[in-house]
Amino acid sequence: MLVDSHCHLDFPDFQSRLPEVLASATAAGVGRMVTISTHVERFQTYRTLAESHDSIFCTVGTHPHNAAAEPDVPAERLIELSEHPRCVAIGEAGLDYHYDKSPRDVQQRVFRTHIEAAQQTGLPLVIHARNADEDMIRILTDEMRRGRFDAVLHCFSSGETLAQVGVELGLYVSFSGILTFRNSEEIRRIAAAVPHDRLLVETDAPYLAPVPHRGKTNEPAFVAHTARVLAEVVGVSEQEVASLTTANFYRLFSKAASADAASGRALAS
Incomplete structure (x- = not known):
């Protein structure tokens, strides 16, 4: 079985066809999905x-695009909301210098607030990083000195140095449909160097549909295509990639593991 560790099931793309999307995910062997927060207010x-579907977990956080709209959400508020039993992580939060939809200093401040919430709750932080490698490395290194926290570099499309530093700091690295794109040789090379026990797969649906669905609306079922390419890249079977990424998911998102164990719905690998 597979886990889509990062998707956005609340987006308009899925409002009218969520039952169909979830059924397709099940048919493709995708047993769990994490729908990711982009606005705390939502x-x-x-x-x-997450309450309505056993296969879905959620997170709480502010996407860097929305940092200017939610600049002052305190760590205490994130911590309070994260106590919900189906909320398994903080984020997504981070830095996006490609679009710069929020001022960079505000992005950095909001990101540090999310790190504080992750440090205090013990929940993993879902990190968005785009065209901001130097500042991301600086903040992660600085904050890790202040207090240990778990995290994943989601939808990895950054440079090799950020991946290396992330692994050294104990972070996980998640790969999306970008891994399957013809011009993504560098990302595949980076993926091959990530330790197997730090690998995750995701869709970032509705964005970044993998080959052979590139250009279409992405959905959790399509994570199987990314997993297939990841298996080729790291030199193991598709079944092994499914097993190791599922195990990695439950190790990082330990609250999801506890919830499934308590309900007797643990996902078989």
């Missing part, structure tokens, strides 16, 4: 999705 939407 947490009720995320929690409702």
Whole structure:
């Protein structure tokens, strides 16, 4: 079985066809999905999705694009909301210097607040990083000195140095449909160097549909295509990639593991 560790099931793309999308995911062997928060103010939407479907977990956080809209959400608020039993992580939060939709200093401040929440709760942090490698490395290294926290570099499309530093700091690295793109040789090379026990797969749906669905609306079922390419890249079977990424998911998102164990719905690898 596979886990889509990062998708956005609250987006308009899925509103009218969520049952179909979930059925397709099941048919493709995708047993769990994490719908990722982009606005703290929308947490009720995320929690409702997770409460309504055993296969869905959620997170709480502010995407860097929205940091200027939610610049002052305190760590205490993130911590309070994260206590919901279906909320398994903080984020996504981080730095996006490609679009710069929020001022960089605000992105950095909001990111540090999310790190504080991860440090205090013990929940993993879902990190968005785009065209901001130097500042990301600086902040991660600085904050890790202040207090240990778990995290994943989601939808990895950054440079080799960030991947290396992330692994050295104990972070996980998640690969999306980008891994399957013809011009992504560098990303595949980076993926091959990531220790097997730090690898995750995701869709980032509805974005970045993998080959052979590139250009279409992405959905959790399509994570199987990314997993297939990851298996080729790291030199193991598809079944082994499914097993190791599922095990890695439950190790990092330990609250999901506890929830499934308590309900008797643990996902077989």
